[in-house]
Every structure is written in structure tokens, then in C-alpha cells.
Amino acid sequence: MVAIIVGLTPMLGWNNLEKLQQTNSTVGADLLVTCEFENVISMEYMVYFNFFGWVLPPLVLMLLIYTEIFYIIHKQLNKKVTANQTDPTRYYGKELKLAKSLALVLFLFAVSWLPLHILNCITLFCPSCENSTCLIYVAILLSHGNSAVNPIVYAFRITKFRNAFIKIWKQYVCCTEDPRVDDRPSFRIDSKERRLRHNDI
Incomplete structure (x- = not known):
């Protein structure tokens, strides 16, 4: 919904x-607009609203949330384990990973999107400053590339995602088909059959 x-806000x-x-500088006699992003989309919308x-x-x-998460995890990992406590290293080690x-x-989201938004801020707050066209294209490419990077990060860093992607x-x-998934016998069925055979005997 967000x-x-x-x-759709610019369309509204x-x-x-x-x-x-x-100005009529980019509007032709037949009321056609030259379709360039900065000509059509308001920089006030891009900076203030977006x-x-x-x-x-x-x-x-x-x-802030991730800072708090890392603080809590490191705090738990640094706790001394007494005789009555289980070792928290295994659990919190997985959580830390x-x-x-x-x-x-x-981090990749910030690296991908902040350059474009910073250039938009420069365009709005410093109209006399000229942004390099090449720099703008690189920033746009970074912002679009962020969507392609996330699945790769998930696949390399999280085992369950990697296994799901491979499947x-x-x-x-x-x-x-993965034979390990389809041909694997069910432990529950085998156990039930053994119980029925035992009862029959």
C-alpha cells in the first residue's frame, strides 16, 4: 500500500x-512533453516526500535496531557460563551470523540508494550546481541493481536460502528433480509399518 x-503521488x-x-521550454506546440525525469517529476517530491x-x-x-541487536548478542556472548547454565555461544553465534x-x-541498500538521493538533494538545494550526467546514470544503475543483489546475498550468507535457490x-x-527429496523414505511411515507388523505378530 505504501x-x-x-x-502514484506524482500522477495525482x-x-x-x-x-x-x-515556461513552455520543454512543451511542444502540440502539448507534448519531453519525457526526461527531472522535467516531469518534482524534486520537492523526490527529496521531501520520497x-x-x-x-x-x-x-x-x-x-538503530541493528545496533541494539548486535549490542544484545555481544552482551550475551560475553556472559560467563555457570555450571547450571547452557552454553549460549552456539545459539547466539547463529543469531549473530x-x-x-x-x-x-x-548496508547494500544504503550504498545503492543514497547516491541517487544525495544527487537529488544537490539538484533541489543547489540549482546552480551541475551534476555530471555520467554520475547520475551510475547512481540510477546502483539503485536498480540493489534488487538483483539481495537474492545473491541471501543465497551466499543463509544456508536455508541457498538450499531453496539450488532446489x-x-x-x-x-x-x-532432486532424488534426495523425492526418493527419501519417510521415517514416520516406516515406524508405523514396523508397529503394525509387531502388533500382528
């Missing part, structure tokens, strides 16, 4: 149509 609201009126009609409203606050919040994987996803790849791309 994505729909944020994405927060755009540069009035500015284009006033960046300051829907990107920066969740990013800061997630950063998972938290590192998710923190890496958050999907074999089944739907290579069109081969």
Missing part, C-alpha cells in the same frame, strides 16, 4: 506540469 501511495498532482506550462519521508527514517530506524547477513543487506534452479531451470 509503495502504491508513494509511486505532485509533478512539474504547472512549471512546464509556465527521501525524507519514506527512505531516510526507515533507514535510520533499521540502523543471521544479523550480520541482514545488516549486509541494509528451485534444479527443478525449474534444469528441469531435474
